[in-house]
Amino acid sequence: MKVGIIGLGFRLGYLGYVFKAIDEAFEVAGYVDPEPAGLATLTEKGISAGRAYATPEELIAGEKLDLLMIGSPNHMHLDHIRIGLEAGLKIFCEKPIVSTIEQSLELAALLSKHGPDRLMVGLVLRYAPLYRDLRAAQAAGTLGHVVSIEAAEHIEPYHGAFFMRDWRRYGRYAGSFMLEKCCHDLDLYNGVVGARPERVASFGGRKSFILANDPSRDGVNDLQLFHRKPSGWLGSDKVFDSDGDIIDYQVAIVEYANGVAMNFHTNLNVPDQFRRFCVIGSRGMAEGDFIRGYLDVHEVLSGRKVVEKRYAKETALSQHYGADEQMAAEIIAHVRDGGPLPVSPLDALEAGILALSMDEARMKRTVVDLRPLWDRFDEALHARAA
Incomplete structure (x- = not known):
């Protein structure tokens, strides 16, 4: 399973390790993050983070992905979800899914257009x-x-x-x-x-x-x-x-x-x-x-x-x-x-x-x-x- 990450912070660095432990076929193909705080976690566990890309669009164009994982700061989630949905990808987004009421309404409209089935959320409890x-x-x-x-x-x-x-x-x-x-x-x-x-x-x-x-x-x-x-x-x-x-x-x-x-x-x-x-x-x-x-x-x-x-x-x-x-x-x-x-x-x-x-x-x-x-x-x- 080839995965792209937008926002390789501490949480997705850790989850990359967990997903890899559950499924050996889990592979991080590339990521977008100018300051990838979670990169060290993957490196310590012997997991490659793939290629660093400058933008989400370049990541999606450059890799054939089975899943797009979003761990960017909360206020960026909506834009990154939109990019993934419009590209036809399955998406896992860390919580909270968006950061404002207006973004909540915008995402609801996006789900009206694309449906909710391709979007998963990390409400882990x-x-x-x-x-x-x-x-x-x-x-x-x-x-x-x-x-x-x-x-x-x-x-x-x-x-x-x-x-x-x-x-x-x-x-x-x-x-x-x-x-x-x-x-x-x-x-x-x-x-x-x-x-x-x-x-x-x-x-x-x-x-x-x-x-x-x-x-x-x-x-x-x-x-x-x-x-x-x-x-x-x-x-x-x-x-x-x-x-x-x-x-x-x-x-x-x-x-x-x-x-x-x-x-x-x-x-x-x-x-x-x-x-x-x-x-x-x-x-x-x-x-x-x-x-x-x-x-x-x-x-x-x-x-x-x-x-x-x-x-x-x-x-x-x-x-x-x-x-x-x-x-x-x-x-x-x-x-x-x-x-x-x-x-x-x-x-x-x-x-x-x-x-x-x-x-x-x-x-x-x-x-x-x-x-x-x-x-x-x-x-x-x-x-x-x-």
């Missing part, structure tokens, strides 16, 4: 064993009707500092932290709810990674923790005096079209991090944590624990709780045989729109009604191709 077990319990009727969800994604200070130093610190490139990092989680719970979000309120800001909290002001000079994770394009050493517009904590509440309610909390400065959820239904309750590696399901009537599963945080290949290698295997099968996938570009767009609406609510300090936006989205999605 859909492939996690824990999530699949949650959906299995739900499908078995153990939870009954979902009523409400409490969920959180909290990350350790070294990872939070990475966001303060990386290109993702700028909303004009990343969209926002809620979009860049938490679109995974929002997609999962959209899937559990089975309906679109309709109303959103949110609050947050930056209170941890500010100059007043710089440990060096208190004489702490060993600050390796905050530089442990390398940054790529537009990288900076500044952590507590970052020039970015990113937040470091946010809470949101969501009401879905079917009446399900959810609260979601994220924080970038949590020393004992967790990524957990509690899905409460009419007949049962499911609690789980991707980082701490458990899923427990209790029945309402008996109070019995009917599901008790434990999971490894990482496997030999996966940075995401066993999901990376599973995603690679299923993407490869899909490219070759058209096998089913657990997540679609439409799911990715809906998760992204929710994340961006959370930020709109946070910035405007108001409840955002998404229903007019969904009308615009559906109009773009179902428009006749010109």
Whole structure:
């Protein structure tokens, strides 16, 4: 399987290794990236990155590709997806699939013209064993009707500092932290709810990674923790005096079209991090944590624990709780045989729109009604191709 990469950053450098480990026939034919931060990963693993091309158009013209993989900064995804679709290629795009509401509507129009089947998205947690077990319990009727969800994604200070130093610190490139990092989680719970979000309120800001909290002001000079994770394009050493517009904590509440309610909390400065959820239904309750590696399901009537599963945080290949290698295997099968996938570009767009609406609510300090936006989205999605 010959693959071209647009945006050979850390993520696609790592995924290139995972895909190659799953399928020896996986071959990177060429890439486009003026600063390929992920090239070193491929080189260290003995994997060739093929030829360096100056533009996506030159890459596509110069190679016969089975798959185009997009790992460029978020604000570039739409243009790169458009180039791939117009060239008739199958495409894998890292999340978030686009970075603004307007880009979401533009991509919906593109999918109206080209169809969604040639576009795959790297919402990797859909492939996690824990999530699949949650959906299995739900499908078995153990939870009954979902009523409400409490969920959180909290990350350790070294990872939070990475966001303060990386290109993702700028909303004009990343969209926002809620979009860049938490679109995974929002997609999962959209899937559990089975309906679109309709109303959103949110609050947050930056209170941890500010100059007043710089440990060096208190004489702490060993600050390796905050530089442990390398940054790529537009990288900076500044952590507590970052020039970015990113937040470091946010809470949101969501009401879905079917009446399900959810609260979601994220924080970038949590020393004992967790990524957990509690899905409460009419007949049962499911609690789980991707980082701490458990899923427990209790029945309402008996109070019995009917599901008790434990999971490894990482496997030999996966940075995401066993999901990376599973995603690679299923993407490869899909490219070759058209096998089913657990997540679609439409799911990715809906998760992204929710994340961006959370930020709109946070910035405007108001409840955002998404229903007019969904009308615009559906109009773009179902428009006749010109």
